[in-house]
Amino acid sequence: MPIWLTIDKDSGVPIYLQIVDQVKHALEVGILQPGDQLPTVRQLGIDLTLAPNTIVKAYNELQDLGLIKSRPGAGTVVTANLNGALRAGQIAALFDRLHTLVRDAAGLGIDPAELTARWEADIQQCYGQQRSAAERAREEHGGGE
Amino acid sequence: MIDTVAPTDSTRAQAAAERPAIAIHNLVVQYGDRRAVDGLSFTVPAGAIFGFLGLNGAGKTTTIKTLLGFRAPAAGSAQVLGYDIVRDSQAIRARVGYVSETNSLYDQLTIPQIIAFCRATSRRWNGAIVDRYIRTFGLPPRARVGQLSKGMKSQLALSLALGGEPDLLILDEPTNGLDPLARHEVLNTLVREIAAEGKTLFFSSHILTEVEAIADWVAIIRDGRLVVCDELDHLKQTQRVLKLTYDQVPAPAEIAALQALPAVARVEQEGRGVRIVARGDVDALAQQLQGRPGGVRHVDAVNLNLEDLFLEYMKDSSEGQQ
Secondary structure, eight states: OOOTOOOTSSSSSOOOHHHHHHHHHHHTTTTTOOEEEEOOHHHHHHHHTTHHHHHHHHHHHHHHHTTTTEETTEEEEEEEOOOOOHHHHHHHHHHHHHHHHHHHHHHHHHHHHHHHHHHHHHHHHHHHOOOOOHHHHHHHHHHHH | OSSSOOOOOOHHHHHHSSSSSSSEEOOOOOTTTTTEEEEEEEETTTEEEEEEEEOOOSSHHHHHHHHHHHSSOSEEEEETTTTTTTTTHHHHHHHHHEEOOSSSOTTTSSSHHHHHHHHOOOOOOOOOHHHHHHTTOOOTOBBBBGSHHHHHHHHHHHHHHHTTTTSSEEEEEETTTTHHHHHHHHHHHHHHHTGGGGGGEEEEEEEEHHHHHHHHHHEEEEEEEEEEEEEEEHHHEEEEEEEEEEEEEEOOHHHHHHSSSSSSSEHHOOOOOEEEEEOOOOOHHHHHTTTTTEEEEEEEEEEEEEHHHHHHHHHHHHHHOO
């Protein structure tokens, strides 16, 4: 069973959706890449102790999204990275989460200045790290040549 | 309706795809004056892992016994694997694997004796499967049935039922009396031997977490009547709770207006908070409520697990009775 897949069976979120979302997430962060093999429906059903129909439903949806392809005999293969539309969906969902956070902060009566300060500190930290990692990679690459 | 030609694997698979494993139409079963099953109708698709749920005394065991021809229906009809439950009950019992709640195995027989007995009385027999699961479940291979614990007896009964390589396995409370590890082993065995092979599993249970863990279809019954029958994931998608927070305590007219909206099943109010049980297009309803005038501050959607869903349905039915 892929280690990036964890199903919470009594969370109330339909299980096939959990599988779809986690495959998308694995593609997003690069754990899964085009050409990678997904487990067969039968094997994943046994590994997760889950009705195979539920996995068929998840794989069908992923196939409709153009992310995987199942061929009889050849198994199920990842065919694409997250395309633009999916990425746009992920971004919209992220901004929704941001909105909820700000709303909850307002509900708690947090000072807007404090919220802004924290927000900027987080931006510094996360975007700064990403930049320095990219710089490091460039330097290392340059050094090897 | 008896097979005259031995069906090949492909024709059998084709037939299974078209024909439901079980079809029940307006079934009524009486115990004296009492209707234990009262106009029950639903269908079990071939290849499903189907959880049959209800409180104790709801009519689950009676339904199962009637499907296998152990009780006669007072009205209505049902087909199992295409066979009529009244006319063809012999054919049904020969083709369906069945493990009863009480596991009425012969206590004085040893395990090898009971295996020999089942082999002699079955249409098909795969001894290797039986031996494999007797080992998997850690059953003492030469013990007398009477010496086994309740959990071991149900594991033995399941191993024997799998030996007949049934296209449909019907289990009445299969994990009663099992510890969590043994329960996991049993559920995993069911997925491996039945569902992953494209066969159908129909099982009754009142342990909702285990049904949620493996089933893709569920039916809930109450007082011998169907409450709901649906794909479990579809049920979770179309039934959620929306929590509304108002700026001020909403007026009774607002509550009544909410109640009248489409997809609103029930409204409960506590101060500035309102809880809506929504059935149908929950996302559309949530969006509609977000933009609603009248001081709705925010709307949160809460997912329901099977236990929550079950309890909501039980609330519905008790309200219906009052």
